[in-house]
Amino acid sequence: MSHSVSDHLASPEIDVSTHVRRKRIALAHEVKERPKLYLDTKYWALLRDSRLGRSDCPHLKQLLSVLETRVSEGTLICPLNADIYFEVMKQSDPTTLMATATLIDDLSLGLCMIPMSQRIELEVFHFVEASRKAADEIHEPDELIWTKTTYVLGFVTPDMYEMADDLNLAVQKSFSDFMWTLSLTDMLNVMGPAKAAAKQSPFLDISGELNAGKFANLNEHSSFKSVFLSEVQGILDVYKKEFTGLFQYIYERDTGTSLSAEERNDDSGGQMLANLIYQAFRLNKIEHQLPSIRIGAGLHAALRWDRNRNYKPNDLFDFRHAEAALPYCDYFFTERPLCHLIHDGNLKFADHFDCRTVYKPADALALVE
Structure with a gap:
C-alpha cells in the first residue's frame, strides 16, 4: 500500500470520491460486454449444495459446471449485491457460510452492485440530467452501478484528521485501492463467522x-x-x-x-x-x-x-x-x-x-x- 500512497501524493487535486468513481466507471467498461446473470439467494444456496455434494440434482450439477466454465472463459459473470449479502449472512454454520462465500467469489469475480437506495438516487439523477444535457455529456446508470465486494453496503473510507491533508487524502485513495482487491471470503476471515452472522439485514419483516x-x-x-x-x-x-x-x-x-x-x-x-x-x-x-x-x-x-x-x-x-x-x-x-x-x-x-x-x-x- 505504501507505493500507492506515494503515487497518490502526486495527485492531490483528485479527491477520494472522484478516485473511486473513476474506478467504478473503469470496472463497468471492463465488464460491459460480459453477460450478467443474477442469482437470487435460493440459487446461490442450491449451487453451493451441489458443489458440496449435498444435492443429487443433475441439472444443478451441470448448471454449476457450465457457470464455472463460462465465468473462467470470460463469457459470464454473476454479481453480488447487498440483499444477497444480508441473506447469506443469515447462515450460522461456518462451513456452509464460507462455502457460499467462496462460490460467490468464484462466480462474481468481485463484481458487486451499489445498494438499492443509491441505485434509485442514481437513476433519478440521470433522469434529471438527461433532460438537460446531451447523451454524450452524462454517464448512463449502468456505468456507475458497479463496484467491488467490500463496498457491498456502500462506500466508506477512514479519515485521519491528525495527518496533513494531502497525506490523509493519499492514504484514503490507497486504502480504497486495497479494499478494491478483497474478496467476500477475505471479509469473512477478517470478521470471523460469528461476527459475520451478526450482520443481519436492517429490513424488518413487515x-x-x-x-x-x-x-x-x-x-x-x-x-x-x-x-x-x-x-x-x-x-x-x-x-x-x-x-x-x-x-x-x-x-x-x-x-x-x-x-x-x-x-x-x-x-x-x-x-x-x-x-x-x-x-x-x-x-x-x-x-x-x-x-x-x-x-x-x-x-x-x-x-x-x-x-x-x-x-x-x-x-x-x-x-x-x-x-x-x-x-x-x-x-x-x-x-x-x-x-x-x-x-x-x-x-x-x-x-x-x-x-x-x-x-x-x-x-x-x-x-x-
Missing part, C-alpha cells in the same frame, strides 16, 4: 402490516394503474429528502453558489421533482428510465391487485432482487412466485426488460449452455 393494509383497502382502487401509481407515490415520499439534496447539489454545482441555511432547509425542490416523476408515470412518459421505481412499485401493485395472494416474509427481499436484476442483468434465476409476477399480464416486465427470468434449474441450464 408482511403482516402489508397484508393488513392490503385487505383493509381492497376497494380503494378501481384499476391496476391506480394501485401502481399509489405505490409510485409511496416510493417518492420515502426519497423526497434525497431529491431535495439532489436539486441542491445540481444548483451549487452549476452556479458555483453556496446555498444559505434557509435555502438548504427549503424542501420544495424535492417535492417538485417527486411531483414531476409521478406525473411522468401517470402520463406513461417513462419508458426505460427510473427502472427501480417501476419495478418496486409494479411488483407491490401486482401483489396488492391479486386478491387471492398474501404478502410473505421473503417477498420484499425477492422484490429487491428483481429491482437489481431486471434493469442491469441479462439473466435472472429466481423462485417460482417471483418469476410468475415478473410475467404478470399487468406488468409485462418480461417484455419491458431485456432479462430472461426462469425458476426451474432445467430452464436455467438451457439458457446458459
Whole structure:
C-alpha cells in the first residue's frame, strides 16, 4: 500500500470520491460486454449444495459446471449485491457460510452492485440530467452501478484528521485501492463467522402490516394503474429528502453558489421533482428510465391487485432482487412466485426488460449452455 500512497501524493487535486468513481466507471467498461446473470439467494444456496455434494440434482450439477466454465472463459459473470449479502449472512454454520462465500467469489469475480437506495438516487439523477444535457455529456446508470465486494453496503473510507491533508487524502485513495482487491471470503476471515452472522439485514419483516393494509383497502382502487401509481407515490415520499439534496447539489454545482441555511432547509425542490416523476408515470412518459421505481412499485401493485395472494416474509427481499436484476442483468434465476409476477399480464416486465427470468434449474441450464 505504501507505493500507492506515494503515487497518490502526486495527485492531490483528485479527491477520494472522484478516485473511486473513476474506478467504478473503469470496472463497468471492463465488464460491459460480459453477460450478467443474477442469482437470487435460493440459487446461490442450491449451487453451493451441489458443489458440496449435498444435492443429487443433475441439472444443478451441470448448471454449476457450465457457470464455472463460462465465468473462467470470460463469457459470464454473476454479481453480488447487498440483499444477497444480508441473506447469506443469515447462515450460522461456518462451513456452509464460507462455502457460499467462496462460490460467490468464484462466480462474481468481485463484481458487486451499489445498494438499492443509491441505485434509485442514481437513476433519478440521470433522469434529471438527461433532460438537460446531451447523451454524450452524462454517464448512463449502468456505468456507475458497479463496484467491488467490500463496498457491498456502500462506500466508506477512514479519515485521519491528525495527518496533513494531502497525506490523509493519499492514504484514503490507497486504502480504497486495497479494499478494491478483497474478496467476500477475505471479509469473512477478517470478521470471523460469528461476527459475520451478526450482520443481519436492517429490513424488518413487515408482511403482516402489508397484508393488513392490503385487505383493509381492497376497494380503494378501481384499476391496476391506480394501485401502481399509489405505490409510485409511496416510493417518492420515502426519497423526497434525497431529491431535495439532489436539486441542491445540481444548483451549487452549476452556479458555483453556496446555498444559505434557509435555502438548504427549503424542501420544495424535492417535492417538485417527486411531483414531476409521478406525473411522468401517470402520463406513461417513462419508458426505460427510473427502472427501480417501476419495478418496486409494479411488483407491490401486482401483489396488492391479486386478491387471492398474501404478502410473505421473503417477498420484499425477492422484490429487491428483481429491482437489481431486471434493469442491469441479462439473466435472472429466481423462485417460482417471483418469476410468475415478473410475467404478470399487468406488468409485462418480461417484455419491458431485456432479462430472461426462469425458476426451474432445467430452464436455467438451457439458457446458459
